[in-house]
Amino acid sequence: MAEKPFFITTPIYYINSVPHVGHAYTQIAADARARFERLRGKKVYFLTGTDENAIKVARVAQEQGRDPLEFCDELAASFRAVWDALNISYDDFNRTTEARHRIPVQRVVQKLWDDGHLELGTYSGWYSVPDETFFREEDTVEIDGAHYIKNPSEDQSKAPLEWIEETSHFFKLSTFQDALLATYDQNPEMLRPETRRNETLSFIRMGLRDTSISRVQDWGIPLPAGVPEHENHVVYVWFPDALLNYATAPGYLSENPETAQHFEQIWPPDLQLMSKDIFTKFHATMWPALLKSLDLELPRELFAHGFWTVNGRKISKRDPETIIEPIAFSRKISEISGADFPIAVDALRYYCLREVTFGVDGDFSPQGCVARYNSDLANGLGNLLQRTLVMLQKPDYFHGVVPASQGRDFGLQSDLPRLAQSVEQDYAALNFSGALNTIWEVIGRANKLIEDEKPWAKVKAGRVDEIADLLRELLSTCQWAAVTTSPAMPTAGAAIWRVLGRVESMTWQSALDTEFVAGHRCLTVQPLFPRADLAKMEDGAAKFTTKEKPMNSNPPTENSTLQAPAQPQAQEPKEANFITIDDFAKVELRTGKVVEAERVPKADKLLRLQVDLGSETRQILAGIAQHYSPDEMIGCIVVIVANLAPRTLRGYESQGMLLAASNDEGVLSLVTTSAEIAPGAPVR
């Protein structure tokens, strides 16, 4: 049987707020772990999504005169757009208004009823719509005949509560108390960190009360018809609706056999991440009890991370200055540094993961983020890469060709496998800040080695051979850093990998096998992390918020010159435009290796390439000069259309065409092969 993929989840987010850095944090952490597992060769199923059945969503849609479902479509799309911009590599995005979720939820409720886990009762209490929570009488105060939350926390509503009294269906949570305690006793590693585990154990020991799973409402998943008193009732948005998304997405109770089989293969989740406020009661008590009632295996690990404040203030819609939208913020970093937008995104990701220990609270400071960008990325990693590659390329050094070893040992490269292991353990334990700490210790050591060895003095004295091994160790360190940082900073990691001339897929093993063969060529590089102007980073978070009507997304500003992602737009259904396999077979695609490259005089965009196809060398003119330098192209494996009729451009014959991908932001990337393959190989 195939190996079980690593199944990782984030909470599904309420769509009635714009995604801010707090939401982004869980996504970034989950993404780092997912990417790390993929690097280690694991198949990953990374699930995220949106929680759409909350009554407040329907109410706001109504206020705005909108159709609630259409409204949800738009908001869910804006969440996806932000995650895509942040390079979150989710494999599945579950929306609780989708049929693949709604139908199994109804089946679950029916099953719970049939199996005797539900009973009818009366539910009464004070309900806060903005908080989607009931309050006991003693937790409210009465003022002028209206009830309010007693001592509301900063993010709780101060609006009058609604009295709700209705027939409801109760899940017999109390019957699972002992079983849960026994499970946690036998599996101490299931709940992390330790503080949350202890909190959960005392919560359960205090006694569990049966919990209502239905509400009289007109927005949500209707109770199934086989349950008595189902009329007018919908499933409570938290339980089991939202929690069940973790099971419905991979295919629980699906009628499609393939999807149902997917569920069998995937279940249970290996890691479920969320913040501490929704851990104890919802994820560590109700969710596992529900799974037990359905005879489903429990997740292997539930981890609660801490809460972010912004400049010391709690993130809250009622305090707009605390809402930092990740795209607007990354755009600002890009603007004040000149870094590409995806690199600015990496800077945000790095800051979040490095700044605080995963599991404890943190304070987000825009200026703190820029300070880290300058010290760790521009001066640290960026500087190391730049110095190393310049040393390699310069004519009085090594002309771009990795020199042979002269047998000297600077003690850095030999340490890398051990340090890779330590970083690996940290990533596996969700100790992101620990992993990044170790990586930056290595980067610091490498930069110091350059300063101590003063290679420029040796070159000046004509003793270039003496620095051959230093350069080799620095290149190895850059490769090691590309691999180890890539879970946190995927764009930077891949960019470093590419300039080091690596064409094969990166794996974790590439941090252990860092040896460069003599004669290997690297590419030239522009500074990856240009220094940012700290003075231009205002510390008021409102600068990173789009001041639009609430519950809307974050379109990039018109005048932005940066590579910010476009917002998703409703797509017209397209007519299928298929070709047959015979049509495709007419196109002869082949691999080639670029052996010579030069600019075409008076043509800004053109490079003239000589491409080795194994049996012949072709001249190809490619419009890539604004994206690739001639030096960078030498040695590259490209994919060409080999049977294109020749044509003449600027007086040169072009005998084929290079394949490249480009996007609306003007990024162009050549199509290559993931492993070095003989020139001339057919591409099918």
Ligand code: MSP
């Ligand atoms: N919809 C529920 C979750 C259902 S999961 C079955 C919900 N949604 S939420 O949008 O309010 O928040 C979800 C998650 O966003 C939190 O658990 C946390 O992962 C993240 N965060 C939101 N604000 C945050 C901070 N200020 N700090 C850290 N994480 C934050 O609750």
